[in-house]
Amino acid sequence: MPTRTARTAWNGTLQEGSGQVELSSSKVGTYDVSFPKRAAEDAGGATSPEELIAAAHSACYAMQLSAVIAEAGGTPQSLEVSVEVGLGPDGPGFKLTGIKITVRGKVAGLDAAGFAKACQAAKETCPVSKALTGVAITLDAALA
Secondary structure (H helix, E strand, C coil), rough: CCCCCCCEEEEECCCCCEEEEECCCCCEEEEEECCCHHHCCCCCCECCHHHHHHHHHHHHHHHHHHHHHHCCCEEEEEEEEEEEEEEEEEEEEEEEEEEEEEEEEEEEECCCHHHHHHHHHHHCCCCCHHCCCCCCCCEEECCC
């Protein structure tokens, strides 16, 4: 299996500095990062580790859920997955405060209970969910 890479170039202090994170493997982009924008409600055109984690988790979860639905005898027609990752204080530093997965799906061959069971199984078996076991992950799943 492949290994993927990203890199960040940072200049300056935490509060006054800034950087650029590059998605090196795919070469799809380089994005600005700064701590003041990371900690602000308005990201101001910059990304953050939390947004990148949310993106990775939503993509991984959608893939895993499509596999789990198929294993359960259903056919995923469409899945809409969004992930929220919170950041908060932790003593003198910071920590991820929680992750919320919201999924709405159109699925043939599964009823609401079957879909809910598949969503929970995907949450437990998604590789990114497994990597983030130190953070509380909640799930809001329903058929669309």
